[in-house]
Amino acid sequence: MADLFKRNNALRVNDRTANGATADIGITVRGSDFLWAWCAVMGLATLVFIALSTRKPRTHRVFYYITAAITMTAFVSYFSMASNLGFTPIPVEFRRSDPKVRGIFRQIFYVRYIDWFITTALLLMDLLLTAGLPWPTILWAIFVDWFMIVCGLAGALTQSSYKWGYFAFGCAALLYIIYLLVWEGRKHANARGTDVGRVYTMCGSLQALLWILYPIAWGLCEGGNVIAPDSEMVFYGVLDFGSKVVFGALLIWGHRNIDPARLGLRIRDYDDDPAVHGSFFRGGPGHEKHTNGAGVHAPGTNGVHDGPVV
Structure with missing residues (x-):
């Protein structure tokens, strides 16, 4: 182990031979x-x-x-x-x-x-x-x-x-x-x-x-x-x-x-907007107030995103 830190043994451990040939220029x-x-x-x-x-x-x-x-x-x-x-x-x-x-x-x-x-x-x-x-x-x-x-x-x-x-x-x-x-x-x-x-x-x-x-x-x-x-x-x-x-x-x-x-790189984090915090994924807290009760965004409302906000 001591020799490993004293000198570079890479070429001795891994020679120049590969694919059945040896590189004489290396x-x-x-x-x-x-x-x-x-x-x-x-x-x-x-x-x-x-x-x-x-x-x-x-x-x-x-x-x-x-x-x-x-x-x-x-x-x-x-x-x-x-x-x-x-x-x-x-x-x-x-x-x-x-x-x-x-x-x-x-x-x-x-x-x-x-x-x-x-x-x-x-x-x-x-x-x-x-x-x-x-x-x-x-x-x-x-x-x-x-x-x-x-x-x-x-x-x-x-x-x-x-x-x-x-x-x-x-x-x-x-x-x-x-x-x-x-x-x-x-x-x-x-x-x-x-x-x-x-x-x-x-x-x-x-x-x-x-x-x-x-x-x-x-x-x-x-x-x-x-x-x-x-x-x-x-x-x-x-x-x-x-x-x-x-x-x-x-x-x-x-x-x-x-x-x-x-x-042009408008990237949003999940907690950027307090209004959607907790509703990062469908079904999260606060999701129900944007739906019509059937899990579908109600017309005229600002529904939350169905997936991660990017």
């Missing part, structure tokens, strides 16, 4: 150490975001919870990669002479794409809800985002040059998302007020800049096999830190004095 102990540090950062950020949410009424916590969910998901992802898990060896398209990337099979961490499938959609929700965009636009943006992530994963797992077709599809989807953030989202946010526009511009600009760098990292790592997996972890790790932790901190700070109702 992370080292240094890369694993970096991932463990980032795992701790994501976990700490999650606790901070949740703690900050307790200072707000339950109806004002939507952005806190979304942001905490982002770093919580990233925490599990970094735990998996630091443990040398969640990968599969894939033959590289380009053989390199550099000893750090010389070999046949490279570690491709699919767990990272599972993370992105969840967290990028939540990041978009954070931004587009701040801008007050209509729900159909938000849902379409999330679908395009999922399309982009799936294309990235398919390309990373493809052995031949056809991987660059998936890369192109993903980049096209990214361009649409950048357009949505920079143009439509900014217009909607500015219409909600100067303070909302300021928060959106600050956070949206940061996210747009960082997301443009992800395809570059992909091309140098999973795609081109140019930089070593340890450097890959640092590259993606810095981008994740900026797009998840720094972004989350800026967003929550910006929302500290913004009522979600101004953004």
Whole structure:
């Protein structure tokens, strides 16, 4: 047990073999150490975001919870990669002479794409809800985002040059998302007020800049096999830190004095209205005074809701 706290044994316990092949191009102990540090950062950020949410009424916590969910998901992802898990060896398209990337099979961490499938959609929700965009636009943006992530994963797992077709599809989807953030989202946010526009511009600009760098990292790592997996972890790790932790901190700070109702998020708690307190569900106390005796709302009365008030 003492050795567990003295050194990182993850690569000795979990080797680079998976699916009947061994990755000869993979992370080292240094890369694993970096991932463990980032795992701790994501976990700490999650606790901070949740703690900050307790200072707000339950109806004002939507952005806190979304942001905490982002770093919580990233925490599990970094735990998996630091443990040398969640990968599969894939033959590289380009053989390199550099000893750090010389070999046949490279570690491709699919767990990272599972993370992105969840967290990028939540990041978009954070931004587009701040801008007050209509729900159909938000849902379409999330679908395009999922399309982009799936294309990235398919390309990373493809052995031949056809991987660059998936890369192109993903980049096209990214361009649409950048357009949505920079143009439509900014217009909607500015219409909600100067303070909302300021928060959106600050956070949206940061996210747009960082997301443009992800395809570059992909091309140098999973795609081109140019930089070593340890450097890959640092590259993606810095981008994740900026797009998840720094972004989350800026967003929550910006929302500290913004009522979600101004953004079209009129959320009601069960005890917000004393007139319906106790009649949160059908049949609760006070329900009978709004019915005609047969359990049906009487005409001309203000009947209580049949389910939870949202």
